[in-house]
Amino acid sequence: DAIKADVYEAHTVSGYGFLNALKKRGTKKPFIQTVHGVLADEYEQSFQGGSPTFRAKLANLIMWRLSKLEEEAAKNATLIVTVSKYSAGKITHLYDTDKSKIRVAPNGVDTKRFKPAKPSEKIKQQIGLDNKLCVLFVGRLIPRKGLPFLIEAAKHIVQEYNQTMFVVVGDGPLKNTLVAYLEKMNLSRNFVFLGDAHESALPTLYNCADVFALPSIQEGQGIALLEAQATAKPVVAFDVGGVREAVLNKETGLLVKPSSRELAEAIMNLLADCSSREKMGGKGREFVSTNFSWDICAERMLQVYREAKGI
Numbered sequence: 001d002a003i004k005a006d007v008y009e010a011h012t013v014s015g016y017g018f019l020n021a022l023k024k025r026g027t028k029k030p031f032i033q034t035v036h037g038v039l040a041d042e043y044e045q046s047f048q049g050g051s052p053t054f055r056a057k058l059a060n061l062i063m064w065r066l067s068k069l070e071e072e073a074a075k076n077a078t079l080i081v082t083v084s085k086y087s088a089g090k091i092t093h094l095y096d097t098d099k100s101k102i103r104v105a106p107n108g109v110d111t112k113r114f115k116p117a118k119p120s121e122k123i124k125q126q127i128g129l130d131n132k133l134c135v136l137f138v139g140r141l142i143p144r145k146g147l148p149f150l151i152e153a154a155k156h157i158v159q160e161y162n163q164t165m166f167v168v169v170g171d172g173p174l175k176n177t178l179v180a181y182l183e184k185m186n187l188s189r190n191f192v193f194l195g196d197a198h199e200s201a202l203p204t205l206y207n208c209a210d211v212f213a214l215p216s217i218q219e220g221q222g223i224a225l226l227e228a229q230a231t232a233k234p235v236v237a238f239d240v241g242g243v244r245e246a247v248l249n250k251e252t253g254l255l256v257k258p259s260s261r262e263l264a265e266a267i268m269n270l271l272a273d274c275s276s277r278e279k280m281g282g283k284g285r286e287f288v289s290t291n292f293s294w295d296i297c298a299e300r301m302l303q304v305y306r307e308a309k310g311i
Helices: 013-025 039-048 054-076 085-094 121-126 147-160 175-184 199-207 223-230 260-271 274-291 294-310
Strands: 008-010 031-035 079-082 102-104 133-138 164-169 191-195 211-214 235-238 253-256
Touching (some): 008 013, 013 054, 031 294, 079 085, 147 260, 164 199
Parallel strands (some): 133 164, 164 191
């Protein structure tokens, strides 16, 4: 082989093509396919987040095609690694794959970087958070992330807490649609879009938040949930997919049914109770440090590599 290795691994669709090429060349070395989010599942769920724009429809078409490459790689791989039991089940079902070769190894968080810290007053002032409560969202602006639910929830929240700001970190094809929806709902003054933030800035932004909200209708795991909990922030999310494996309901955050009203009530319950926020935040930090630190996740992957090499 041109590239000498004991085990080959791929995390992306382009990498899956590499694995498939190795298979066709008849390589005897084991190869691992790591699936962070099952593309066929994301494709199915993408139609539940409201009427898609042309860009979103095009993205969905591409996702469908890429899911076929992911399926082919799954059938060829020696072992498949995925980030949650939920995703493992989807791979088995949607790709008709032997579940005996699937291993669950969740994504991790650098708990030395993502840790509790005093909020930056300079950053809070720059994004308009002076003396205001902050609900933070971090993620791509795509249908499955469920931003319309958060906007509809905000309509209820600001009636009780009119000094609440919703900070959206991330970009994507739905941004213009979301901005227009905010104008229609008369909520523009309560939302700020920061666009994509450099990873080095994320811990500071998490530490400026009072509550982290992720209204996704589909998640393989939800790494932003882990980052928020690592910085000792209580989280609110929909009880879907792999989310329930990344959050301890009523201990590190609140999981609710996919409903803007239930989302609003959960967020308001936390905004109203500083003591609960602090208690859940502390528990979240402990939960992530114990189960999702990079050291722990690295050891899980080493076990997979050893197993693959021995097959």
